Amino acid sequence: MSRFSVTARSCWLLAFILFALGATRAEAQTELRLTATGTIELPPDEAIADLTVQASTPQAAAAQAAVNRLMASALEAxxxxxxxxxxxxxxxxxxSSDAQGRVTQYVASQILHLTGPAQDGRPAAAFTDLVGRLQSQGLQLSTLSADLSQDGRQHAQDVAIQQALRxxxxxxxLIAGALGEKTGVIKSLTVGEAGPIMPMPGRMMAAMAPSDQPGPVTVAATVSALIDLTAVK
Known part of the structure; x- marks a missing residue:
């Protein structure tokens, strides 16, 4: 076989490879980057209350002992x-000190955090009754709010992701059709959680069973993708 025939064959092979690569690029010459968001609104299914146990006396030990007793009673309830x-x-x-800088009072405090079920965003009667009883015993209610429980948040996130993907x-x-092309391979996909938008918490200081009807919690998810568009054949 002559050197000329080998060179010619190599040239034809190289031309074929270049043609194949060019055809592949032509089929996927458009890359589409898109981001979509899905949202869902659900009523909170978990009630939340924060109460403060506090005692003030001239002796530090007495103040702490009073807080310990109040907290133990609240936890038992x-x-x-x-x-x-x-x-x-x-x-x-x-x-707290007097004008001469001498300590006159010791104020001890501790936070009690309560959670309980909420049906359609409304706390159960047992939850609000407990909060009212604790207030009557001297605990200070600083926050009364509601949110999605862990299971509720996961369900909402799954639904939001499915909506974003659709x-x-x-x-x-729509974009591919407007360009006279069709969607091809998804080259990359990123899913992000926007997180819940909580309803505004209420602040209740009255010593009666508090009322609370929070608004819905909005959960959002975003998806971003890089998609090949190919020509319609």
Whole structure:
């Protein structure tokens, strides 16, 4: 075989490879970047209350002992109430002084955090009754609010993602059709959580069973994709 024939064959092979690569690029010459958002509104399914246990006396030990007694009583009341979860927050001791700088009072305080079920956003009667009883015992209600529980938030997030994907697919098909092309391979896909938009918490200070009807919680999810568009054959 001559050197000329080998060179010619190599040239034909190279031309074929270049033609194939060019055809592949022609089929996927348009890349579409899209972002779509899905949202869902759901009523909160978990009630939340924060109460402060506080005592003030001239002796630090007495103030702390009073707070400990009040907190133990509050936790016992919560344990006896069905479907209520109680946890304690930070413990703090502050002082107040007279004009000469001498400490005159020790103020001890601790946070009690309560959660319970909420049907269609409305806390259960047992939850609000417990909060009212604790207020009558001297606890200060600082926040009464509602949110989605962990299971409720996960369900809402799943629904929001599905909605965002449907919107992304519809937008991609619309744009491809307007260009005379069709959607091809999804080259990359990113899913992001926008997070819940909580209803405005209420602040209740009255020593009666509080009322609370929070608004819905909005959960949003975003999806971003890089999609190949190919010519319609």
């Amino acid at each position: 919560a344990r006896q109430t069905k479907d209520i979860t109680a946890t304690t927050g930070g413990y703090d001791v502050a002082t 919107r992304l697919h519809a937008q991609a098909a």
